[in-house]
Amino acid sequence: MSFISYFINGLSLGSVYALIALGYTMVYGIAKMLNFAHGDVIMVGCYVVFVTVINLHLPVPVGILLSILICTALGVTVERVAYKPLRGASSLAVLITAIGVSYLLQNIALLIFGANMKTFTSVVSIPPLKLAGGRLNITGEALVTVASCVVIMVGLTAFIKKSKAGQAMLAVSEDKGAAQLMGINVNGTIALTFAIGSALAAVAGILLCSTYPSLTPYTGAMPGIKAFVAAVFGGIGSIPGAFVGGLLLGVIENLSKAYISSQMADAIVFAVLIIVLLVKPTGILGRQIHEKV
Amino acid sequence: MDKDNWDKDNMDKDNRDKDNMDKDNMDKDNRDKGNMDKDRKDHLGNNTFRSGLITYGLVVGLYVVMQVLMRLGAVPSLIQGMLVPLCMYVVLAVSLNLTVGILGELSLGHAGFMCVGAFASAVFSLTLVDSPMPAPVRFALAILVGALAAALFGMVVGIPVLRLRGDYLAIVTLAFGEIVKNVINVVYLGFDSGGFHISLKNSASLHLAEGGRVFINGAQGLKGTPQDSGFTAGFILVMLTLAIVLNLVHSRSGRAIMAIRDNRIAAESIGINVTKYKLMAFTISAALAGTAGALYSHNFNPLAATPKNFGYNQSIMILVFVVLGGIGNIRGSVIAALVLTLLPELLRGLSDYRMLIYAIILIVMMIFNWSPSLVAWRERYLPRNLFGGGAHDGKGA
Numbered sequence: 309m310s311f312i313s314y315f316i317n318g319l320s321l322g323s324v325y326a327l328i329a330l331g332y333t334m335v336y337g338i339a340k341m342l343n344f345a346h347g348d349v350i351m352v353g354c355y356v357v358f359v360t361v362i363n364l365h366l367p368v369p370v371g372i373l374l375s376i377l378i379c380t381a382l383g384v385t386v387e388r389v390a391y392k393p394l395r396g397a398s399s400l401a402v403l404i405t406a407i408g409v410s411y412l413l414q415n416i417a418l419l420i421f422g423a424n425m426k427t428f429t430s431v432v433s434i435p436p437l438k439l440a441g442g443r444l445n446i447t448g449e450a451l452v453t454v455a456s457c458v459v460i461m462v463g464l465t466a467f468i469k470k471s472k473a474g475q476a477m478l479a480v481s482e483d484k485g486a487a488q489l490m491g492i493n494v495n496g497t498i499a500l501t502f503a504i505g506s507a508l509a510a511v512a513g514i515l516l517c518s519t520y521p522s523l524t525p526y527t528g529a530m531p532g533i534k535a536f537v538a539a540v541f542g543g544i545g546s547i548p549g550a551f552v553g554g555l556l557l558g559v560i561e562n563l564s565k566a567y568i569s570s571q572m573a574d575a576i577v578f579a580v581l582i583i584v585l586l587v588k589p590t591g592i593l594g595r596q597i598h599e600k601v
Numbered sequence: 602m603d604k605d606n607w608d609k610d611n612m613d614k615d616n617r618d619k620d621n622m623d624k625d626n627m628d629k630d631n632r633d634k635g636n637m638d639k640d641r642k643d644h645l646g647n648n649t650f651r652s653g654l655i656t657y658g659l660v661v662g663l664y665v666v667m668q669v670l671m672r673l674g675a676v677p678s679l680i681q682g683m684l685v686p687l688c689m690y691v692v693l694a695v696s697l698n699l700t701v702g703i704l705g706e707l708s709l710g711h712a713g714f715m716c717v718g719a720f721a722s723a724v725f726s727l728t729l730v731d732s733p734m735p736a737p738v739r740f741a742l743a744i745l746v747g748a749l750a751a752a753l754f755g756m757v758v759g760i761p762v763l764r765l766r767g768d769y770l771a772i773v774t775l776a777f778g779e780i781v782k783n784v785i786n787v788v789y790l791g792f793d794s795g796g797f798h799i800s801l802k803n804s805a806s807l808h809l810a811e812g813g814r815v816f817i818n819g820a821q822g823l824k825g826t827p828q829d830s831g832f833t834a835g836f837i838l839v840m841l842t843l844a845i846v847l848n849l850v851h852s853r854s855g856r857a858i859m860a861i862r863d864n865r866i867a868a869e870s871i872g873i874n875v876t877k878y879k880l881m882a883f884t885i886s887a888a889l890a891g892t893a894g895a896l897y898s899h900n901f902n903p904l905a906a907t908p909k910n911f912g913y914n915q916s917i918m919i920l921v922f923v924v925l926g927g928i929g930n931i932r933g934s935v936i937a938a939l940v941l942t943l944l945p946e947l948l949r950g951l952s953d954y955r956m957l958i959y960a961i962i963l964i965v966m967m968i969f970n971w972s973p974s975l976v977a978w979r980e981r982y983l984p985r986n987l988f989g990g991g992a993h994d995g996k997g998a
Binding site: 336342344390393394395396397398400401403404405407408409411412415416418419533536537540544569571572574575578579581582585586589590 | 701707761762764765766768769771772773775776777779780783784786787801820913917920921924925928953954956957959960961963964967968970971972973974975
């Protein structure tokens with residue numbers, strides 16, 4: 309029974325990773341850049357909810373909505389100011405700029421809120437689900453996290469498959485130049501991708517902080533890196549890949565914490581990643597890229 | 602500047618070649634090739650020699666100036682305390698540039714190799730701390746041990762991993778660095794008359810004999826490493842690193858490595874052993890990071906593997922030095938490592954705002970240096986020499 313509860317907690321953590329990984333993977337697919345500042349958008353989202361709901365006592369839905377809006381605006385602004393001028397430059401240059409943005413966000417948060425840990429209160433008010441005569445206890449947070457991840461996943465897939473904007477995203481990720489020739493607004497599409505990714509990061513951050521209620525300016529860094537690993541795990545650029553990768557990563561991390569060693573959990577996660585990449589060099593669901601000579 | 606001329610010459614020659622295509626083709630081709638070889642040797646030969654001298658001269662000059670200033674007592678203790686870290690960062694930046702700039706592979710695990718070198722060399726020194734060996738000899742050997750250990754890890758990681766490309770290689774090296782840091786934090790290592798004892802549980806389960814010592818105490822790390830490193834040792838290490846990397850770059854192997862960077866398939870098709878040269882560059886880069894680790898572990902006590910010193914943030918910091926200094930530009934790495942290590946200290950007067958300003962400077966510099974439209978603007982309106990010297994043509998030394 310304890311195995312099942314570890315597994316479910318793993319799924320819940322994995323759902324958070326999957327949501328963050330979606331942002332990584334979409335941005336990578338479309339702009340071919342590793343957005344290292346993505347993890348820090350999570351942190352910003354958490355602080356917004358912290359201020360609005362806990363300090364200002366606004367209702368929870370308002371706080372969540374504000375958080376999503378602010379993160380979306382932040383994502384689009386960062387793209388416009390820092391990444392857009394570098395379009396066409398070496399990918400390393402963009403990577404370092406993203407790292408600069410990450411430092412910037414962390415230090416702004418540090419200036420405003422200080423380095424002290426803030427205690428976050430859960431935004432979920434659903435009572436825990438008791439199964440098997442009370443032996444299996446599933447928290448409300450876990451339920452909400454997994455459910456919202458599945459809903460977002462389905463919604464996002466439908467958006468990309470059915471809507472015009474979604475098709476434009478696919479086209480831009482396939483071939484930027486050709487997409488432009490077909491009349492697609494490439495810059496607008498890239499901005500939209502950043503907006504969606506950042507909104508998902510806000511949701512992921514709120515869910516993460518509801519489950520693990522501590523908030524510092526560096527809260528987003530490690531989940532960000534793990535989600536990046538999850539995106540690579542599933543095959544970077546692939547949306548179902550991010551989902552599968554995130555869930556697998558969360559489950560592996562939680563099970564190794566429970567059964568092997570809590571200190572070694574991160575090392576085990578990274579070791580599994582290395583093994584997966586050695587067997588399938590483009591991730592679980594990644595496309596094989598054939599090189600043209 | 603020279604390079605541009607040389608490109609233009611080349612182009613002219615190409616055109617001429619085309620015009621005279623049908624007239625005694627073979628003969629002319631041969632003659633041109635001879636000329637080209639001669640040209641290239643003159644240009645590159647002088648250039649590399651001069652730019653190498655400038656790089657060495659820069660380091661020697663800074664060392665002498667610092668020594669004089671220290672004799673005069675004009676150096677604040679804050680800066681004195683930073684001399685060894687400065688040398689360390691220079692070594693790390695130059696060695697990472699070998700992987701990123703010369704080999705052309707993105708590595709985010711450089712701090713992992715440094716960690717391996719730091720702990721291996723510290724354990725070596727601790728083992729010999731009671732022996733009559735003089736400290737400089739012991740430290741030199743410790744650096745060697747650190748380099749060998751890091752090289753070993755570099756090779757073990759490199760053989761499977763260098764098959765991956767681009768961002769996948771980056772993430773695997775990042776994962777490697779995190780694994781090293783994580784594993785060091787749970788290892789307990791002791792030494793007694795019966796040799797080394799190792800455990801993953803706690804120091805009691807090492808079962809040390811009478812008089813045995815615990816070297817690595819899990820997350821608390823390592824205590825009592827002799828503090829052998831110093832500014833002079835760091836300086837020597839920087840010079841050695843420069844000598845190794847610059848000589849490698851201008852050797853036959855170095856040209857093979859750069860050929861792989863520029864076009865792997867073409868390099869392979871003319872018979873360059875891609876795996877061998879990739880592994881060579883990666884291993885040397887790892888070994889040099891190991892020596893920097895040895896410098897670090899003999900300077901700070903106690904030594905523990907924290908996210909701050911050996912985490913991915915450190916690897917990224919070193920990468921920032923390399924990219925800002927100019928990818929493939931060794932002298933640029935030296936300067937960027939010095940400036941960017943000192944910058945947060947110089948901004949210390951701004952206390953809380955210093956990292957914020959550092960971040961803004963980083964972003965602005967990157968956009969200014971790399972934005973395609975700004976690069977075009979600069980080439981049009983600014984005198985070339987101001988930003989010449991090929992900061993990002995990947996060919997400077």
